[in-house]
Amino acid sequence: MYKDNQEGTTMEMEPAGAAVNVVEMSMQQALNRALMETLERDPKTLVFGEDVGRLGGVFRITDGLQAKFGSDRVFDTPLAESGILGMSVGLAMAGWHSIPEVQFDGFAYPAINQIVCQIGRMNYRSRGIMPMPITLRVPSFGGIRAPEHHGESLEALFAHVPGLKVVSPSTPHEAYHQLKYAASRPDPVIFMEPKSRYWQKGEVDLDNAGERTGSAVVREGKHATLVAWGAMVSRCLQVAELAAEDGIELEVLDLRWLKPIDAEGLAASVSKTRRAVVVHEAPRTSGLGAEVAAIINERCFRTLRAPVERVTGFDVPYPSGDLEDEYIPNIDRILFGIQRVLEYRRG
Amino acid sequence: MNLGKDQLRELYRLMVAVRQLDRSAVSWQRQGLIPGYAPELGQEAAQVGSGYVVDTTRDFVFPTYREMGVARAMGVDMVEYMSTHKATWHGGLYNPAETRLAPIQAVVAGSVLHAVGWAHGARLNGPADDGTYPVAMTYFGDGASSQGDIHEAMNFAAVMKAPVVFFVQNNGWAISVPTERQVAGGSVAARAAGYGMESVQVDGDDVVAVVEATSRAFAHAREGNGPVLVEAMTYRRGPHSTSDDPGRYRTLDEERNDAGEDPVERFRRQLEADGVADAAFFAEALEAAKAEEEQVRAGVEALGSRPGTEMFDYVFQESTPALDEQARQWREESEHV
Ligand SMILES: Cc1ncc(C[n+]2csc(CCOP(=O)(O)OP(=O)(O)O)c2C)c(N)n1
Numbered sequence: 001m002y003k004d005n006q007e008g009t010t011m012e013m014e015p016a017g018a019a020v021n022v023v024e025m026s027m028q029q030a031l032n033r034a035l036m037e038t039l040e041r042d043p044k045t046l047v048f049g050e051d052v053g054r055l056g057g058v059f060r061i062t063d064g065l066q067a068k069f070g071s072d073r074v075f076d077t078p079l080a081e082s083g084i085l086g087m088s089v090g091l092a093m094a095g096w097h098s099i100p101e102v103q104f105d106g107f108a109y110p111a112i113n114q115i116v117c118q119i120g121r122m123n124y125r126s127r128g129i130m131p132m133p134i135t136l137r138v139p140s141f142g143g144i145r146a147p148e149h150h151g152e153s154l155e156a157l158f159a160h161v162p163g164l165k166v167v168s169p170s171t172p173h174e175a176y177h178q179l180k181y182a183a184s185r186p187d188p189v190i191f192m193e194p195k196s197r198y199w200q201k202g203e204v205d206l207d208n209a210g211e212r213t214g215s216a217v218v219r220e221g222k223h224a225t226l227v228a229w230g231a232m233v234s235r236c237l238q239v240a241e242l243a244a245e246d247g248i249e250l251e252v253l254d255l256r257w258l259k260p261i262d263a264e265g266l267a268a269s270v271s272k273t274r275r276a277v278v279v280h281e282a283p284r285t286s287g288l289g290a291e292v293a294a295i296i297n298e299r300c301f302r303t304l305r306a307p308v309e310r311v312t313g314f315d316v317p318y319p320s321g322d323l324e325d326e327y328i329p330n331i332d333r334i335l336f337g338i339q340r341v342l343e344y345r346r347g
Numbered sequence: 348m349n350l351g352k353d354q355l356r357e358l359y360r361l362m363v364a365v366r367q368l369d370r371s372a373v374s375w376q377r378q379g380l381i382p383g384y385a386p387e388l389g390q391e392a393a394q395v396g397s398g399y400v401v402d403t404t405r406d407f408v409f410p411t412y413r414e415m416g417v418a419r420a421m422g423v424d425m426v427e428y429m430s431t432h433k434a435t436w437h438g439g440l441y442n443p444a445e446t447r448l449a450p451i452q453a454v455v456a457g458s459v460l461h462a463v464g465w466a467h468g469a470r471l472n473g474p475a476d477d478g479t480y481p482v483a484m485t486y487f488g489d490g491a492s493s494q495g496d497i498h499e500a501m502n503f504a505a506v507m508k509a510p511v512v513f514f515v516q517n518n519g520w521a522i523s524v525p526t527e528r529q530v531a532g533g534s535v536a537a538r539a540a541g542y543g544m545e546s547v548q549v550d551g552d553d554v555v556a557v558v559e560a561t562s563r564a565f566a567h568a569r570e571g572n573g574p575v576l577v578e579a580m581t582y583r584r585g586p587h588s589t590s591d592d593p594g595r596y597r598t599l600d601e602e603r604n605d606a607g608e609d610p611v612e613r614f615r616r617q618l619e620a621d622g623v624a625d626a627a628f629f630a631e632a633l634e635a636a637k638a639e640e641e642q643v644r645a646g647v648e649a650l651g652s653r654p655g656t657e658m659f660d661y662v663f664q665e666s667t668p669a670l671d672e673q674a675r676q677w678r679e680e681s682e683h684v
């Protein structure tokens with residue numbers, strides 16, 4: 001079911017060899033466009049949440065949707081996340097594909113009961129009779145000097161829940177295609193948008209989605225692989241640029257899907273470079289980096305030259321703006337991690 | 348509570364000080380001194396009037412992110428309060444145990460159940476010699492009233508007869524969503540009946556009415572008769588926060604129509620008409636507010652960042668080896684020590 005073989009998504013219907021259709025836009029615009037096209041394509045899709053209607057969302061991701069599709073298909077709910085996600089379950093049972101938004105990462109917590117106990121299980125509970133086509137958009141991760149609970153990284157929490165898939169885009173192109181893809185699938189997907197990247201522009205190839213599943217090598221190198229997702233991908237690319245000046249060639253792997261993790265893509269890259277540093281904003285303990293390291297151990301044990309390094313946030317609540325640059329992995333800390341894998345010598 | 352002349356004047360001074368500080372904080376944000384702020388403009392009467400009733404020797408208050416006026420009325424240091432908006436420390440730097448004001452709460456409806464727990468604890472501690480109890484007052488908005496936790500809080504409090512005052516500021520909006528899209532019928536107070544709880548709806552822009560309604564609610568709870576819900580009808584005159592753009596969801600005409608008379612101006616007129624205060628008093632109150640504003644601004648400007656080690660210091664009372672190791676590595680890599 002999961003394989004990227006579903007017919008009918010617009011990106012796959014474009015004839016091969018058509019004129020190149022590359023547009024420069026921000027991630028906010030790319031996501032907005034993906035939602036527009038999804039609502040257009042599938043009349044059974046709905047967008048709802050807090051302030052997503054008239055306001056267009058606090059990040060304007062849903063800007064203009066209500067004006068275009070009306071307030072039956074795009075609507076503001078009362079302020080209650082458990083209500084939003086719980087209602088998505090019933091809507092799914094009635095044949096609707098919900099694309100709800102929770103306003104910020106930290107406000108997914110009030111909905112956790114519905115997400116874990118209901119959304120993640122209904123397909124299983126109903127023996128596949130009641131799929132849960134729900135695409136939950138969560139503006140995620142830190143970096144914007146916001147109040148408490150506006151900068152958290154919940155991927156490990158979601159990835160741990162049976163029955164949920166998790167994805168996070170790193171660029172406008174990825175955002176556009178991943179959201180359209182996720183919103184065309186029959187399973188629940190937690191779609192983690194790197195809010196600090198919303199206003200960064202990039203080229204979006206509207207015709208050519210590329211492979212929608214799995215990871216992507218976004219920079220080739222041979223000395224070590226940096227594994228990252230969301231906002232950390234661009235930071236790792238920056239690091240790779242700097243390291244190149246010293247003759248260190250780093251490969252950067254955008255993991256993209258955080259569940260399921262593309263074990264083969266991961267292993268292919270690390271088998272080549274023989275060293276890996278995984279970078280994430282979330283706290284270190286039981287973070288997704290541990291899962292990535294375990295997969296690398298399972299698949300690359302013989303070829304590894306050094307233990308997998310983790311450069312991550314700390315086991316502390318996401319701090320206030322003044323301290324967030326201390327918390328989020330910065331260039332220095334990533335370089336230290338790289339140094340450790342490069343200098344590692346067996347006992 | 349029968350308000351004497353001095354109390355009325357004190358209330359006015361507080362409202363003017365709060366108005367001044369609130370306006371000021373918005374301009375600090377525009378000037379880049381603080382990254383964000385949630386103005387309480389228009390809610391001075393509701394906030395000062397309710398905060399004024401609190402007995403800070405025994406009661407306890409649970410704010411949201413918009414209760415600067417309550418904090419000021421309770422005597423909380425305003426630099427320590429504003430530190431949350433300077434992104435110094437999420438909960439604010441004031442001491443919640445001493446000030447009787449719980450840390451600033453960013454989760455909508457996040458602390459309402461805490462008030463019920465605190466009040467139940469106070470009840471279990473037993474009454475004072477005069478047979479009365481300390482009271483927990485918790486603030487929330489019309490939007491927050493949609494959260495499931497609010498139902499649980501009201502039900503627990505009523506069933507357990509906890510001495511809680513639920514103080515709802517119905518300011519017409521939850522960011523871009525008007526109250527009628529949160530509460531069919533428009534009244535949170537009307538819900539109280541279903542929980543078997545007393546409630547009152549009050550003109551939240553009339554500071555005297557707010558003081559009176561809140562005092563009665565406190566008296567009821569103090570005597571062990573259970574919780575009360577006070578719904579103060581007011582209006583959020585400003586944007587939701589400094590990053591909001593209300594022009595996208597309400598027109599200036601609508602604002603003018605719905606806001607009603609400015610609560611500070613209204614109180615000033617009333618005091619003048621009743622002969623409680625004169626022009627000299629009003630001018631002096633404004634001067635005092637301006638002086639305070641300058642002092643707070645200087646304090647906020649001088650406020651430095653907290654040392655990064657504090658990220659690790661307050662996670663636990665008893666730290667863990669893994670956390671200590673992370674702190675050590677952080678110092679080594681970030682502070683090069
Ligand atoms: C659980 C949760 N969901 C969403 C938010 C984002 N948010 C912050 S304030 C707000 C509106 C709150 O409205 P209301 O309760 O009426 O209080 P007001 O802002 O009017 O004071 C929203 C949706 C949040 N802080 N917490």
Ligand SMILES: [Mg+2]
Nearest residue numbers: 488489520521
């Ligand atoms: Mg409100």
